[in-house]
Amino acid sequence: MARLQTPIRRLLDSHLSSLGAATTVTLVPDAHYPYHPSTGMVTDPAVVGATVAFLERETSTDVAVAGTSEYVTAERTSAYLDLDDVLDRFDASLVDLSETPRTTETFTLGDQSVAVAVPDRLTTSSVIPLPTLRPTQDGPIAGGMRTLASHVDCSVAGGVGAAAATIAVDPELAVLDATTVYAGKSYAADTLLAGPTAAVDAVGARLIDRSVSDDPAIRHGLRTAPESIGVEGVDVTTLTARCPSGELPPPTKPHPAVSLAYRTYAAVSGDAVPPQLDGR
Amino acid sequence: MPPRVIDRVTDSSGLSVGVLGVGNIGTVHLQSALAMPEVTVVAAADAVPENRTRAERAGVPRTYDDYVELLDAESIDAAIVALPPFLHADAVSRAADAGVDVFVEKPLARSTEEAAALLDAADRGGIAVGVDHTLRYQSDMQGVKRAYTDGRVGHVPYASMTRLNDHPLGRPPAEDEPPAWPHDPDAAGGGSLYELGLHCFDLLEWVFGEVEVRDAVMGNSLDVPVEDAATVLLRAPETETTITLHCGSYQWEELPEVNTELRLEGIGGTISNDEFLPANFYASAARSAIENVTKRFTGAEPDVYAPTFYLEAHYDALADFCASMRANEAPPIDGADGRRALELAEVTYERAKTDGETETEHPEVLS
Numbered sequence: 001m002a003r004l005q006t007p008i009r010r011l012l013d014s015h016l017s018s019l020g021a022a023t024t025v026t027l028v029p030d031a032h033y034p035y036h037p038s039t040g041m042v043t044d045p046a047v048v049g050a051t052v053a054f055l056e057r058e059t060s061t062d063v064a065v066a067g068t069s070e071y072v073t074a075e076r077t078s079a080y081l082d083l084d085d086v087l088d089r090f091d092a093s094l095v096d097l098s099e100t101p102r103t104t105e106t107f108t109l110g111d112q113s114v115a116v117a118v119p120d121r122l123t124t125s126s127v128i129p130l131p132t133l134r135p136t137q138d139g140p141i142a143g144g145m146r147t148l149a150s151h152v153d154c155s156v157a158g159g160v161g162a163a164a165a166t167i168a169v170d171p172e173l174a175v176l177d178a179t180t181v182y183a184g185k186s187y188a189a190d191t192l193l194a195g196p197t198a199a200v201d202a203v204g205a206r207l208i209d210r211s212v213s214d215d216p217a218i219r220h221g222l223r224t225a226p227e228s229i230g231v232e233g234v235d236v237t238t239l240t241a242r243c244p245s246g247e248l249p250p251p252t253k254p255h256p257a258v259s260l261a262y263r264t265y266a267a268v269s270g271d272a273v274p275p276q277l278d279g280r
Numbered sequence: 281m282p283p284r285v286i287d288r289v290t291d292s293s294g295l296s297v298g299v300l301g302v303g304n305i306g307t308v309h310l311q312s313a314l315a316m317p318e319v320t321v322v323a324a325a326d327a328v329p330e331n332r333t334r335a336e337r338a339g340v341p342r343t344y345d346d347y348v349e350l351l352d353a354e355s356i357d358a359a360i361v362a363l364p365p366f367l368h369a370d371a372v373s374r375a376a377d378a379g380v381d382v383f384v385e386k387p388l389a390r391s392t393e394e395a396a397a398l399l400d401a402a403d404r405g406g407i408a409v410g411v412d413h414t415l416r417y418q419s420d421m422q423g424v425k426r427a428y429t430d431g432r433v434g435h436v437p438y439a440s441m442t443r444l445n446d447h448p449l450g451r452p453p454a455e456d457e458p459p460a461w462p463h464d465p466d467a468a469g470g471g472s473l474y475e476l477g478l479h480c481f482d483l484l485e486w487v488f489g490e491v492e493v494r495d496a497v498m499g500n501s502l503d504v505p506v507e508d509a510a511t512v513l514l515r516a517p518e519t520e521t522t523i524t525l526h527c528g529s530y531q532w533e534e535l536p537e538v539n540t541e542l543r544l545e546g547i548g549g550t551i552s553n554d555e556f557l558p559a560n561f562y563a564s565a566a567r568s569a570i571e572n573v574t575k576r577f578t579g580a581e582p583d584v585y586a587p588t589f590y591l592e593a594h595y596d597a598l599a600d601f602c603a604s605m606r607a608n609e610a611p612p613i614d615g616a617d618g619r620r621a622l623e624l625a626e627v628t629y630e631r632a633k634t635d636g637e638t639e640t641e642h643p644e645v646l647s
Contacts, residue, residue, distance in 0.1 A: 033454040036501055036530065041452055071454045080502045137453045182452075248452045249534055269572035270582045272311035274591050275304050276535060280334070 001086075004050035004192075008175075011194035012054055015173055020059040022126035022172075026095065027051055028066045029130040029177075030147050034080035040182035042081065043132045047177040047192070049086035051130065056090045063092040066121070068150060074098070095121055097151040105168055109220055114164040117153040127171040129197060133178040133189070133204050137248055140215045141208060143201035144174035149217075159216030166197055166221055174200040183208040184246015191234060198222045199229045206236065209245035254279050295602050298356045298380075299324040300347040300371050302335045305385055305594075306362030308585075309412075312595040313360065314339055315584045319602050325350040347371055351378045358383060358605055360598070364459075365390050365474070366467040369398045376405025383410040383601045383611070386478050388618030390469030392626055395619040402615060410601040410611030411618035413482040415540075417593035417600075423556030424542055425487050433546025439523045441484065443476045444531040444539040449502075451532030463504045471506030473498075473628060476527035478621040482613070483542070484523060485620070488516035491523065493624055496632040501530040512628050536561045538590050558589070 012019070019025055029043035037044040048065060055063045065087060067074025074096040078084050087094055102117040129144035136142050138158075145162040148169050154161035174197040178189045189207075193200050198221030202212045212218050212226045222229075254262075259279025266273045295318060299310045302324045313321045324335040325347040332343040344350040347363065351374050358381040361371045365387050375382045382402070388411050389395035402409045415421050428436065448458040461467040468474055484491050491514045499509030509528035516523060531539060544551040558564030565587035572582040585591040600612045 033452075034449060034502055035452065072457055076460075080504055082503045085503075249532070251453055252450060252455055265569055265573070269569065269576050270315065271569075271572050271586070272315045272584050272595070274311070274585065274588055275307040275334075278307075278334070280337070 001046040001049045001053075004046055004179075005053065007192050008047070008050040008054050011175060011192060012051070016058055018172060019055065019126055020061065022059075022061050024062045024064060024121075024125035025055055025059075025172075026064050026066055026121055026125045026127050027130055028122075028127060028147055028151065028171075030132045030134075030142060031074070031077050031081065031083065032068055032150065033071050034077045037081065038180060038186070040132055040180035040186045041134055043130050043177045044179050045081050045083045045086050047175070047179060048083060048130060049090070051128070051175065052086060052090045052092045056092070061126075063090070064095045064121070064125070065092060066151060067094050067096045069096055069098045070150065097121060102153065107164070107167070109160060109164050109167070112156060112160060114160065115155040116161075116164050116168045118165070118168045119151055122148070122151065122169045127169050129171055129174045131174065131176055131201075131204075132180075132182070133176055133207060133243075134182040135208060135210070135247055137251070139210070139247060140217065141201055141205040141210050143204055143217070144171065144176065144197040145201055145217045145221055148197070159218070160220060162217035163198075163220035166217075171197050173197070176200045176204050178204065178207065181208065181243050182248075183244040184248075185244045187242065187244050189239060189243060191239065193231070193234065196223075199224070202226050202229055203231055203236065207240050207243045209240065209243075252276070295319045295358055295606050296322050296356045297358050297360060297602075298322060298350050298354055299335070299340070299360045299362065300350065301362035301364075301367075301385075302326045302331045303328070303362065306331075306360070307334065307338075308591055308594050309360045309362055309383075309385075309598055310335060310338060310340065312584060312598050313602075315582070315595070316599055316602060317581060318606065322356055323350050323354045348374055351375060351380065356380055358602070361385060364461045364467060365469050366461070369394050369401075372398045372407075372409065373401040376401045376407050379405060379407060381408040381410075381605050383412065383598060384615075384618065385412045386618065387469055387474050387622060387625075388615060389622065390466075392619055392622045395615070395622050399615045399619065408605065408611055409615035409618070410604070411613050411615065412594070412597055413479055413613050413617060413621065414593040414597045415479045415483040416486050416613070417596040418540075418553075419589055419592075420540075420553040420556040421483060421542065424544065424551050424553050427551045427555075428487060428544055428546075433544065433548040433551055436519065436521050436544045436546045436551075438545045439484075439488070439521055440541075440543050440545075441480050441523065441525045442539065442541045443480055443527045445476065445529060445533045446531060447475055447529050449529075451534065463506055465506050468506065469622075470625060470629070471504070471510075472508050472527050472529045473510040473625050475529055477510055477512070477525065477625060477628070480525050480527055481621045481624040482617060484514065484516070484525070487544075488521050488523070489518035491516045491624070493627040493631055496628045498629075498632045499528070499530075501528075510628065510632075512631075536565075536588065536590075564589075 035041035097119040106115045131147040145166040149162040149165035152165035176193040178191040262277045323342040325344040361384040448462040495513040498507040512525040514523040568586035
């Protein structure tokens with residue numbers, strides 16, 4: 001974690017005045033499941049820890065880390081990933097956003113009316129999403145916008161919902177943890193990127209070879225043309241060449257057609273259907 | 281194994297069976313039993329409604345939400361115990377009260393002490409106890425043992441075994457909440473050493489005879505309450521073979537790829553289980569499927585789970601147990617075998633603790 005303190009300070013120093021003015025800061029890492037941080041499938045707790053440490057050292061604001069109980073309880077994931085230890089060390093707290101009150105807001109995005117129910121914690125505090133660099137199950141970058149959206153109930157699914165959630169939360173900035181990237185395989189990119197959430201997502205998408213223009217989240221979220229996003233301190237072209245560009249592994253649950261085919265074979269032959277292939 | 285005091289098989293050839301627990305591995309056993317000639321599945325029990333529905337859909341006539349109710353209500357010859365480990369002792373004790381033989385998923389119990397009590401209860405009830413140590417039934421492992429016994433590489437000074445998977449957390453994408461009990465030492469008895477190592481101990485003694493645990497190191501890649509890796513140094517005195525065993529639950533598994541490796545380094549060369557695996561899983565599975573369909577049309581019995589060789593071993597293990605029950609013989613892998621694997625696991629934990637007089641420090645998750 002110590003090796004990350006200087007890079008985090010460099011990335012956050014310019015935001016110190018606004019972060020210091022906030023009563024609370026909520027960090028929103030990608031902690032959707034207790035995957036080992038060395039895979040790049042979740043935000044490295046060391047990145048979370050270095051960010052918490054910076055804020056505790058440089059500001060007097062209360063810092064919390066948002067957890068999710070979408071698949072596994074936030075407490076269990078935090079314990080398995082050793083986030084508990086980080087939070088204890090710096091006197092920060094874990095907040096399970098699935099258990100906090102929400103406020104509903106409706107606004108128009110493009111030609112769509114979108115309703116979002118946002119945890120109050122995310123609208124009453126300064127927010128920093130800390131996504132990892134990986135794709136989602138349907139292909140695009142998980143990113144800061146979709147990491148925020150995973151905590152927000154939205155009337156529209158997919159990228160538009162992610163953009164709506166981000167507008168509703170209005171994060172201070174995003175810090176993309178690309179210390180390890182996952183895109184079909186893992187790669188130790190040893191990189192952190194910080195900036196406006198949609199812009200950081202756009203750069204991340206480029207790194208894992210996703211089309212920025214095909215992603216409605218980035219399209220709706222960006223306030224500037226993708227090609228005008230400047231990146232300092234990182235050779236994006238070289239890093240893109242090194243980063244993998246694959247997908248997540250296929251779901252464990254088989255495709256319905258595979259299940260049907262196996263059940264048909266079993267019915268004809270008298271063989272048994274393994275539970276992994278039953279699909280029902 | 282004490283002599284069986286009562287012949288409970290309901291007729292000269294058939295065996296009526298109840299399945300206690302129809303989660304993942306319980307469903308494998310259930311499907312196996314349903315496909316088995318001369319075996320009739322009369323009932324299944326599971327606390328989870330979806331699991332009972334799946335069992336009913338598979339053709340089980342009656343289901344119960346409590347295995348005690350099943351054992352009280354049904355007249356069965358044998359029970360397949362595929363419950364979480366903390367329920368094995370109670371289930372076997374109640375089966376013993378009902379005079380029902382049992383085939384128990386590994387681990388037989390959470391400790392040798394609990395296994396001893398379980399086996400005492402079985403003795404008192406005069407029931408047979410079989411244990412599902414399936415590696416012995418895998419075709420690749422049988423190939424290794426056959427080549428070794430045939431003396432293909434002569435003396436084997438060194439062997440290594442690795443078994444890795446991702447139980448219970450799984451790999452991406454995240455889908456369901458993993459069960460909590462495998463990470464609870466009170467419920468499961470242990471971590472990777474229990475989940476995978478017990479199978480390996482059983483296999484290694486099957487190949488080399490009795491083994492001794494010389495040293496061990498436990499590992500935790502994540503901060504879970506049980507070990508998710510174990511590395512064990514063993515010695516087989518009879519064959520003068522030194523063995524290293526590594527088992528872990530930290531590696532993503534994408535079926536049909538299964539990370540189970542056994543290598544015997546002999547004077548005359550190497551025997552590896554890889555030699556006995558299908559070169560192309562999908563081609564082999566397709567061939568097995570075609571053969572099974574052909575058998576159906578010629579009136580022959582299918583090779584159950586043949587397209588998925590690692591599940592076929594579960595079928596063969598249960599079929600062997602059922603055959604021994606029908607013949608009124610002792611199970612091929614019995615309670616003593618199950619207890620012995622637990623004994624080796626307990627010695628392994630002790631060796632890991634006493635290494636350097638201090639418990640092995642777990643590495644941090646943080647990078």
